[in-house]
Amino acid sequence: MHPAPPTVRPVHFWFRGQIQSVTDQPHTRTILQWLREDQHPYGTKEGCGEGDCGACTVVIGTRDDQAPEGLRLEAINSCIQFLPALDGKALFTVEDLAQDGQLHPVQKAMVDAHASQCGFCTPGIVMSLWAERENQNETPDREALCVTLSGNLCRCTGYRPILDAAQAAWKTPCGKLARGPIRQALEQLAAKPSLAYSYSDKHFYAPHTLEELSRLYASNPQARLLAGSTDVGLWVSKQLRELDDIIYLGAVEELKQIHTTPESLDIGAAVSLSDAFSALCTEHEGWGSLMTRFASRPIRNAGTLGGNVANGSPIGDSMPGLLALGGHVVLQRENETRELALEDFYLGYQKTALQPAEFIRTIKIPLVKSDKDGRHLFRTWKVSKRRDQDISAVCAAFSIKLDSLGKIKDARIAYGGMAAIPKRAFHAEAELIGQNLSEEVIRNAMRVLATDYQPISDMRASAEYRMQVARNLLLRLWYEFNERLMPEVIA
Numbered sequence: 001m002h003p004a005p006p007t008v009r010p011v012h013f014w015f016r017g018q019i020q021s022v023t024d025q026p027h028t029r030t031i032l033q034w035l036r037e038d039q040h041p042y043g044t045k046e047g048c049g050e051g052d053c054g055a056c057t058v059v060i061g062t063r064d065d066q067a068p069e070g071l072r073l074e075a076i077n078s079c080i081q082f083l084p085a086l087d088g089k090a091l092f093t094v095e096d097l098a099q100d101g102q103l104h105p106v107q108k109a110m111v112d113a114h115a116s117q118c119g120f121c122t123p124g125i126v127m128s129l130w131a132e133r134e135n136q137n138e139t140p141d142r143e144a145l146c147v148t149l150s151g152n153l154c155r156c157t158g159y160r161p162i163l164d165a166a167q168a169a170w171k172t173p174c175g176k177l178a179r180g181p182i183r184q185a186l187e188q189l190a191a192k193p194s195l196a197y198s199y200s201d202k203h204f205y206a207p208h209t210l211e212e213l214s215r216l217y218a219s220n221p222q223a224r225l226l227a228g229s230t231d232v233g234l235w236v237s238k239q240l241r242e243l244d245d246i247i248y249l250g251a252v253e254e255l256k257q258i259h260t261t262p263e264s265l266d267i268g269a270a271v272s273l274s275d276a277f278s279a280l281c282t283e284h285e286g287w288g289s290l291m292t293r294f295a296s297r298p299i300r301n302a303g304t305l306g307g308n309v310a311n312g313s314p315i316g317d318s319m320p321g322l323l324a325l326g327g328h329v330v331l332q333r334e335n336e337t338r339e340l341a342l343e344d345f346y347l348g349y350q351k352t353a354l355q356p357a358e359f360i361r362t363i364k365i366p367l368v369k370s371d372k373d374g375r376h377l378f379r380t381w382k383v384s385k386r387r388d389q390d391i392s393a394v395c396a397a398f399s400i401k402l403d404s405l406g407k408i409k410d411a412r413i414a415y416g417g418m419a420a421i422p423k424r425a426f427h428a429e430a431e432l433i434g435q436n437l438s439e440e441v442i443r444n445a446m447r448v449l450a451t452d453y454q455p456i457s458d459m460r461a462s463a464e465y466r467m468q469v470a471r472n473l474l475l476r477l478w479y480e481f482n483e484r485l486m487p488e489v490i491a
């Protein structure tokens with residue numbers, strides 16, 4: 001027999017200098033709807049309603065002992081976040097910035113640099129810059145600011161004056177948030193029992209521990225797991241789907257941890273994409289080129305690695321790299337765990353090996369000992385029409401190990417966008433293993449890619465284009481090996 005469900009209570013979060021208690025809201029009402037329709041400050045705008053344009057950008061504060069005064073501040077898209085997911089957090093909007101009738105330095109810099117025309121994007125841009133300025137003491141260079149603003153679309157002003165304003169905003173040192181009192185308020189919220197929120201006959205649960213989560217899910221296996229809401233949020237905002245009960249993973253501490261063991265990097269399923277990519281880049285520099293190409297800064301702040309893997313989209317961008325590095329997933333159901341190679345996790349188009357009431361607990365990425373001596377090359381590259389905030393036509397990943405004489409000891413190659421699931425290229429791998437690395441050998445592998453994949457044509461790319469790109473990325477790998485990394489090994 002399962003224990004009684006947790007006692008229902010309101011959603012509590014810090015907003016405008018005090019704790020808000022919210023009831024009587026549908027469990028999938030978005031933060032943006034609540035702000036605009038109930039609270040009526042209209043600074044936060046709605047553009048696309050799907051996380052693309054950044055007009056709805058707000059900043060979320062969460063408890064984090066590593067952050068200044070224990071409060072982490074991050075920009076996210078309020079149009080795809082459900083209000084109950086705010087429980088235990090702090091919410092900041094553009095109305096919080098000006099004090100005593102004086103514009104905040106970020107706002108003033110935007111005015112002075114003529115960085116706003118119609119103004120629709122401006123509150124979102126200001127919030128992204130505000131979060132960055134709170135987190136960075138040194139003025140970032142323009143390239144770094146482009147990453148900060150990668151989720152903020154301006155259609156009329158143009159980015160030159162916006163970047164000028166951004167850099168000018170660091171020149172005035174004042175205007176920093178006093179984080180300590182907010183952290184203390186969140187501390188009090190954290191002491192409350194985990195959230196069980198109810199509206200009509202729908203529930204939103206936010207368990208605090210793995211034990212609570214697995215018990216809840218076992219007693220309600222029809223519930224929808226929710227992590228960063230960057231896929232699920234759109235099912236509601238765009239597809240107008242009615243969701244059943246929701247179990248939110250973002251309050252489960254054990255799922256938000258990253259551990260490095262001698263063998264592997266273990267990333268908890270609810271670790272944000274921002275944190276996961278930082279950890280991945282520390283171990284394998286090859287992730288660097290994907291990190292800033294995956295969605296945008298606010299989506300990476302909210303979305304999780306576990307959500308990307310679980311969603312199992314054929315064009316999901318983390319999976320080719322994880323497959324190439326021999327990643328595993330640790331799955332849990334009640335008290336039982338099992339470990340699967342990632343390639344055994346995907347059974348078909350958006351079909352995974354997850355059983356009812358089973359969830360992803362950890363993603364394990366083996367550490368490659370030869371990574372730092374140049375005999376192992378890992379690269380993952382995404383090709384899409386736009387640089388920022390676009391869906392891959394093809395995403396490729398390669399993990400190639402050489403012996404001291406330049407012979408290929410091991411090769412793992414995986415692609416997204418080439419099949420119904422993220423999938424390894426076994427024929428191309430076999431063509432490489434045991435051969436001395438040379439352009440000819442790479443070109444042979446490029447040819448046999450046609451036996452590994454039969455890509456489809458869709459609005460993003462034709463089948464022919466996809467195959468050509470997939471082949472050319474293998475050639476790019478050869479150039480990286482040949483010219484940059486191992487000229488002394490390759491004859």
Ligand SMILES: Cc1cc2nc3c(=O)[nH]c(=O)nc-3n(C[C@H](O)[C@H](O)[C@H](O)COP(=O)(O)OP(=O)(O)OC[C@H]3O[C@@H](n4cnc5c(N)ncnc54)[C@H](O)[C@@H]3O)c2cc1C
Pocket residue numbers: 050051052224225226227228229230231232233234249269270273293294295296299302303304305306307308309310311315316317318354358359360361389390391392
């Ligand atoms: C504007 C925009 C841009 C995007 N760009 C990219 C991109 O460039 N590349 C890319 O790959 N994706 C992209 N995405 C998709 C999305 O951001 C990613 O798939 C993200 O990693 C999903 O994680 P999440 O935590 O938000 O998942 P959620 O939306 O919370 O959940 C997604 C699915 O996974 C399930 N789930 C979540 N966690 C677990 C778990 N631990 N165990 C079992 N099931 C679980 C949920 O039930 C749901 O079915 C984009 C999305 C948006 C809105």
Ligand code: FES
Pocket residue numbers: 045046047048049050051052053054055056057077078079080
């Ligand atoms: S309204 Fe466009 S990202 Fe939210």
Ligand code: FES
Pocket residue numbers: 115116117118119120121122153154155156157
């Ligand atoms: S000022 Fe009009 S969209 Fe940016």
